[in-house]
Amino acid sequence: MEIRGNKLYIGAFAAERLARRYGTPLYVYDAETIRRQYQKLTASVPYSPVGYFYACKANTNPVLLEMFRRLGAGLETVSRGEVLAGLRAGFRPDQILFTCSNMTEAELDFLIAQGICANLDSLSQLQRWGLRKGAPHVSLRVNLGIGLGPHRHVVTGGGDSKFGIHAGQFDQARAIAARHGLRIVGLQQHIGSNILDHRGMLRAVEALLRVARQFPNLEFVDFGGGFGVPYRPEERPFAVRQWGRSMARMFRAFCAAYGRPLRMVFEPGRYLVAEAGILLVTVTDIKTTPERTFVGVDSGFNHLARPALYGAYHMVVNASRVHGRTARVTVAGNICESGDLFAANRPLPPTRVGDVLAILNAGAYGFSMSSNYNSRPRPAEVLVSRNRARLIREREAWE
Ligand SMILES: Cc1ncc(COP(=O)(O)O)c(C=O)c1O
Numbered sequence: 001m002e003i004r005g006n007k008l009y010i011g012a013f014a015a016e017r018l019a020r021r022y023g024t025p026l027y028v029y030d031a032e033t034i035r036r037q038y039q040k041l042t043a044s045v046p047y048s049p050v051g052y053f054y055a056c057k058a059n060t061n062p063v064l065l066e067m068f069r070r071l072g073a074g075l076e077t078v079s080r081g082e083v084l085a086g087l088r089a090g091f092r093p094d095q096i097l098f099t100c101s102n103m104t105e106a107e108l109d110f111l112i113a114q115g116i117c118a119n120l121d122s123l124s125q126l127q128r129w130g131l132r133k134g135a136p137h138v139s140l141r142v143n144l145g146i147g148l149g150p151h152r153h154v155v156t157g158g159g160d161s162k163f164g165i166h167a168g169q170f171d172q173a174r175a176i177a178a179r180h181g182l183r184i185v186g187l188q189q190h191i192g193s194n195i196l197d198h199r200g201m202l203r204a205v206e207a208l209l210r211v212a213r214q215f216p217n218l219e220f221v222d223f224g225g226g227f228g229v230p231y232r233p234e235e236r237p238f239a240v241r242q243w244g245r246s247m248a249r250m251f252r253a254f255c256a257a258y259g260r261p262l263r264m265v266f267e268p269g270r271y272l273v274a275e276a277g278i279l280l281v282t283v284t285d286i287k288t289t290p291e292r293t294f295v296g297v298d299s300g301f302n303h304l305a306r307p308a309l310y311g312a313y314h315m316v317v318n319a320s321r322v323h324g325r326t327a328r329v330t331v332a333g334n335i336c337e338s339g340d341l342f343a344a345n346r347p348l349p350p351t352r353v354g355d356v357l358a359i360l361n362a363g364a365y366g367f368s369m370s371s372n373y374n375s376r377p378r379p380a381e382v383l384v385s386r387n388r389a390r391l392i393r394e395r396e397a398w399e
Pocket residue numbers: 055057058076099190192193194224225226227267268269270271
C-alpha cells in the first residue's frame with residue numbers, strides 16, 4: 001500500500017479505481033504481501049525437514065489456495081469443504097492435514113477414504129478412528145494447559161478450552177492406540193491465534209517437547225499456527241527471526257535426545273494473509289447524534305465479523321482523502337444491530353458521502369467468516385499483483 005496525491009494505492013491501483021471498477025464492498029488482496037509473509041516465515045526457521053501447512057480457514061479463496069500450493073505449502077483444514085477445496089486446488093492428500101473437534105462418523109470415513117492425516121482431538125475420535133482399521137497412522141492434538149491470544153475466544157489451550165487431549169489422558173490414548181494397532185506418529189498443539197509474544201509461544205513449545213518424549217513412534221511434531229500481526233498502530237510485529245532461531249535450536253536438541261531427526265510442522269493462517277487484505281467500503285450516510293458522528297458504510301459485520309465478534313481493532317483509512325484535519329467519528333455498518341461498528345471514536349480526515357474507506361488487515365478471517373445475515377450478498381474479491389488486478393470471486397447475487 002502506498003499514499004500518492006492524498007489517495008490510497010494498492011500496488012499500481014488507486015483504491016477508488018478498484019472500487020469503481022468492481023463495486024463495493026470489495027475485498028482486495030495483494031499477492032506480493034502474501035509471498036513476502038510466506039517467505040519471511042519459511043526463511044526464519046533454520047531447520048530441515050520442515051512443513052508449512054497454510055490454515056485455510058483464514059481465507060479459503062481457491063486462487064489463494066493455488067498460490068500457496070505453488071509456493072510449496074501444504075494445507076491445514078477443518079472441514080470436508082476445506083479438504084475438497086484443497087484437492088480441487090491441486091493439493092495431494094498427503095499435503096493436507098485435518099484438525100477438528102466434534103467429528104461426525106461421516107467425516108471420519110471421508111478422511112480415511114481420502115488418505116488424509118488427522119490431528120485427533122479427543123479419545124473418542126481416536127477410538128472411532130481405530131475401529132475403522134483403515135489408516136494405522138494418527139496424530140494427536142494435545143492440550144497441555146497453555147493458551148495464548150488477545151481475546152478469550154481465540155485462546156485454544158488450557159482447561160477452559162474445548163480443544164485437545166489433556167496430559168492426564170495420555171495413558172488412555174496410548175492404550176486405545178495399542179488396542180487398535182494404531183501408531184501415534186504425530187503430536188500437535190495449537191494454543192491460540194494472533195499471538196505477538198514469541199517468548200510465550202516458545203514456552204508452549206518447550207512443554208510440548210517435554211511430553212513428546214513419551215511417544216516413541218513420532219515422525220513429526222506440529223506446533224500449530226497462531227502467529228500474530230500488528231492490527232493496532234502501537235503493536236510491534238511478531239519477532240519471527242528470533243522465534244525461528246530458538247525453534248530450530250530447541251528442536252535440534254530435542255531430536256538429539258529423542259534419537260532421530262523428526263519433521264517440524266507449522267500451521268500458519270493469519271500471518272500469511274491478514275496484512276495482504278483490505279476491505280473497501282463506500283460511505284453512504286453521515287449522521288450526528290448528541291454523542292457522536294456516525295460514518296455509515298455499505299458493509300457490516302456480515303462481511304467482516306472480527307470487530308463485533310472479538311472487539312477486534314482494524315485501522316481505517318479514508319482512501320479518497322488520506323490526510324486532512326481529523327475529527328473523531330464512528331464507522332458503522334449497515335446491519336440491524338447496534339454492535340455493528342467497524343471503528344469507534346477514531347480520528348479520520350473530513351469524510352463525505354461517496355468516499356471510499358479502506359479497512360486494513362482484513363485478509364484473514366474476513367471473507368471466510370462472512371455471512372448473508374440481513375439477506376445481504378457477500379462481496380467480490382480481487383487479487384492485485386503489481387500492475388495486474390484480477391477478479392477472483394464474483395460478487396454474490398441475490399439469484
Ligand atoms: C488447528 C489450527 N491450526 C491453525 C490455525 C491457524 O491459526 P492462525 O490463523 O492464528 O495462524 C487454527 C486457527 O483457528 C487452528 O484451529
